[in-house]
Structure formats: C-alpha cells, structure tokens
Amino acid sequence: MFHWLEKHPFFFAVGVFVTIAFAGLVEILPNFAQASRPVIGTAPYSTLELAGRHVYIKNSCNACHSQLVRPFKSETDRYGHYSLSGEYAYDRPFLWGSKRTGPDLMRVGNYRTTDWHENHMKDPASVVPGSIMPAYKWMFANKADIDTAFAEQLTVAQYFSVPYNEPVPMRDGSKKIVKMGASIAEANELALQEAKLIAADMRDQDVKDAVARGEIPEIVALIAYMNSLK
Numbered sequence: 001m002f003h004w005l006e007k008h009p010f011f012f013a014v015g016v017f018v019t020i021a022f023a024g025l026v027e028i029l030p031n032f033a034q035a036s037r038p039v040i041g042t043a044p045y046s047t048l049e050l051a052g053r054h055v056y057i058k059n060s061c062n063a064c065h066s067q068l069v070r071p072f073k074s075e076t077d078r079y080g081h082y083s084l085s086g087e088y089a090y091d092r093p094f095l096w097g098s099k100r101t102g103p104d105l106m107r108v109g110n111y112r113t114t115d116w117h118e119n120h121m122k123d124p125a126s127v128v129p130g131s132i133m134p135a136y137k138w139m140f141a142n143k144a145d146i147d148t149a150f151a152e153q154l155t156v157a158q159y160f161s162v163p164y165n166e167p168v169p170m171r172d173g174s175k176k177i178v179k180m181g182a183s184i185a186e187a188n189e190l191a192l193q194e195a196k197l198i199a200a201d202m203r204d205q206d207v208k209d210a211v212a213r214g215e216i217p218e219i220v221a222l223i224a225y226m227n228s229l230k
Helices: 002-007 009-035 045-060 073-079 114-122 145-161 182-197 205-212 218-228
Strands: 168-171 175-177
Touching: 045 145, 045 182, 045 218, 073 114, 114 218, 145 182, 182 218, 205 218
Parallel strands: none
Antiparallel strands: 168 175
C-alpha cells in the first residue's frame, strides 16, 4: 500500500491532506464547541440593554468602534483581556468590527461610568480633547424602542434557548437573573425600573423628568448597553 502511494504522488498528497484534515477536525471541533458556550460572567441582555444595542446599531457606532480585543500585548494592555468566543453567545448579530476610528468597546463597562457616557455623547470633544466623534444630542430626546427589544427577547428565548429568568453564574461567584417580561407592558415596566437607576446617575434634568414620566430616552438605553460591555 505505502509503496503504491510512493509511486503515485497525487494520491499520496490526497492521503496526507485527508489525514491532516481529519486530525485537525478531531482536535479543533471539540474545543471550538466548548469555547463557544457562554463563559462565566456572560449573561443575556436585559430588555433595556437590547434597546440600547439597537440604538448603537441604528447610529452605526459599530462603523467606528470594534468589539473585539485581539490576543496581542498592545491590545490587552489597553483594552483588557482578549475576547473569548463564549462572550458573544448572546450577541445577534455579532459586532466584532475591523475598523477603529475610535477605541474598542468590548470592555468599556469596566472603566467608563454613566455620567462619562452622558457627557461624551452630548459633547465628545469636551471629554476627549481632539475627538472627531460627532455629538449625539438627539438621543437625549428620542424615545427608546422597548417593544422591538422585547420582541427580540421572545425570539431568541424561543429559538436559541437563552436562559432568561434563570440564574446565570457571575465571575464573583454570585448568580444573576435577567428577567424577561411576560407581556409588552411588563417588559416596559422592567425596562423602566432599570432606566430609573441609570437616570439617577445622570445630570440632564430633561432625561430625569422623562424617565419620571415613564418614558425612556435613547441615551438611557444606550448607556445601559455600554455599561453591560465587560
């Protein structure tokens, strides 16, 4: 058999390729399946965070900011631990990105606060001198779309087995439960409760008044999403 293969280089090359490909699959696939499962500390997005993610996508924030820390020292020194595939288990679609006009935002929730985001979105250059990022003042007036976020929750819960209303392990050993409303009214109420906590740390009085009236400005939803990126 081996003497025959030595005399037929083409079939020998095919045999080598098949052997290496099979060995690679045996080695790679189990690890890939394990790595793509949610890592500890990764929880589903709340209704408000999903609404903020929609604001993020609608305003093309992902055109200038990636959400993918690559495994290089220059990246980990600046942005923190490199990204793991299991950290994106609840992202649909992924927002990895490849262009960085602005910094990577994968772990922005670890080092930026609510009031920082508020000031930055209102007037970026006043927070980061020389910034070319435009101001997003309309987010302070536009109302977040909670109904669409709730519809997405229903879809992913039904088809992707996202563990809403179940305890999810956190890195500090605690358990976190991300609740999903049983109806649009309940989803709006849960989002409003979360929005009140964020608005309490903001200075804009119009935003505070809107939340007090039961409305949720886009800026509040966006900040909720940004705070969740850790």
